[in-house]
Amino acid sequence: MNPEDAEVADLAQQLIRRPSRAGIDGYEPVLSVLENWLGARDLPFRRLHDAASRPVALLVEVVCARPGPWWALDACVDTAPYGDESAWTFAPDGGDVVDGWLRGRGAADSKLAAAMFCRIAAEVRDRADALRGGLAVLLDADEHTGGFGGARAYLTDPAAVRPAGVMIGYPGLAEVVVGGRGLWRATIAVHAETGHSGARRAAPGAVSRAARLVQMLEDAELPPAGGEFPLPPKLTVTSCHGGEGFSTVPGRCELGIDLRTTPAFDARAAEALVRAATAGLDRHLPTPRPTTLTRVAEWPPFRLTEAEQPAAALLTAAAQEGLSVRPKTAGPSNIGNLLAAEGIPATAGFGVWHEGLHGLDERACLADLPVVHAVYRRATLGLLA
Template sequence: MSLTDPAHLTAKLIRCPSVTPIEGGALVLLEELLGKAGFVCTRADRGEVSNLFARWGDKGHPRTFGFNGHTDVVPLGDEAAWTMPPFGAEEKDGFMYGRGATDMKSGVAAFAAAAIDFVQSTPPEGAVILTITGDEEGESVDGTTALLDYMATEGEAMTACLVGEPTCPDQMGEMIKIGRRGSLTARFTVVGIQGHSAYPHRANNPLNAMVRLMDQLASHELDQGTDHFDASTLAVVTIDTGNTATNVIPAQVTSAVNIRFNDAHSGASLTRWLQEETAKIATEFDLQINVDVKVSGESFITPPGPLSDLVAAAVEAECGVKPTLSTTGGTSDARFVKNHCPVVEFGLVGRTMHQVDERVEVAQIHQLKAVYSRILTNFFS
């Protein structure tokens, strides 16, 4: 049996221009490859989003290991600034260049290659499931959630899952994610009375209220961290009036804040706090302030235990590094998988993800496949 080359597969995936929500041929390629290896493949598409579910082994087996990942990528940015073709997968000095090289076509290629070789060389007593979406970099409403909805409808289930996102800041093997902070965005609109800046008493300046509100929120200490999480953070990300004149008090101002929160909070508790603070400022300045809150994910943690031990042992064996168990960084689709089964994340060094000239060290793709292969072997042993 010839082994599946994860670097070759990464290159083929990079050459698929799959900018969210365009499928670009990436899932078609994987479906064909996995189908030939004996996986039962189903497209769980929803809306404009393409999703792939693939299972080897018996449906509903109580010992089922799952991988989750995405083939969609962020836009190129300034294409003229790229020194290598963004969908070329060209190699230079041991690196492969292209959009998605790090985030996360290499991760998908590594776990697909590991799964194919594992079930063909040592067919396990159990099942292996791959859930791959084309909507992780976008709104994420029709991606992994659609796959999980499909699984629930069809009676499919994973015992444990590994998300192949890049998790290592600088060195291969240094970090496993066992949880993620929650993410909340709040948008505020203050409606005042427009007027001449020389006669402020004849107007009601919405900026005064907005600046006070933003200062109150940004100055507030949400917490000092918890057992597995750093302190929650709130960032003011925009304040806008659309006003280009210096002699006009605007009629309206909008702003937004983003909160990354730990397990001391929930989206609901933070929403209540934001509404209370907003109401105080609205009363103080006698102005109407509207607040619209969107929670894109709650904080979660998979407590250290059998799954993190399994992954950590494989990482240390293949990378020679004892990984840190972390909850740092942004959000990922693990926030959806955690409602289905225990989930952790492990993948490559992510320093160039979303950047111009995104690239991956080719040797690390092979190393990542080796980690995933060892995880499968040990899980089913």
């Protein structure tokens, strides 16, 4: 491994050894490691904060000598929880390297990418006199909460230059993720008249009505994949909460609905489908209080063509480094959807081979680091040229 990649691996080890599980650990230790590394190399950085003044990210900003658009690299430095630590075969915060694998929570998602992007910021700074625009590196400490506080703080920061595009450092060597399904999420409150479960005559309770609604939703016809977007929409009932004990007919049951959307079946179509199902329930099993729906989240789907930046730069750089990669549209949503809602094109995945992401024994293959580093370096310098 060359000195630059050894430096990246060493920084990633330090980051893994500072647990930063979303909603569990404080982020001060992991942010301090990054600040010490960046400060020792005279790279300009600053913390970003949320509305409650909590630090949610570090933003590195490298200004180039000539005018031009800014581009951004983004990697999260918070992580998923460990799960059952007794089931791991090594320490989740060990950060050791064994047989060429960097081991520990965050090795794959995405502390190795964060370390690599810090190194690329240094490489861009050293060549800034010949480059245009600028490079932002967003090190997000509020990604795994689902709130994406770091990205939101970046996009609303009046001092930050809005990027022309973003490359997000999720792992995976065979593909460049250029799109993802959107989402529409809602909670549904199903109501019924309460009473004693042993009464001679009792109308269906809220749980029974909710069960009927679940069946109606799962039987609803969704359109197939079509056109340039390769995935179909998908509806999942993700939660069901209602009732208490045995002697009372439940008066309320709440469902969680997750609907993955596409350009042909967007958030408006998703809401129309769910509202039609709830109206049908209230017609066939009427109660004095109608079923109510509360929207929780809504993100658009996105997909870049192979000719659009920054997808074109990353795909071209991978080919020039001898890799055979394909563009992919992801089923799960990601931070690229948030950026798409802001009109900012993004790639959302290309990196080293990995195992155990969000699961047991997470690890990342360091043998892939030199070529992945070279691809991102080449793509970034090409965009800034």
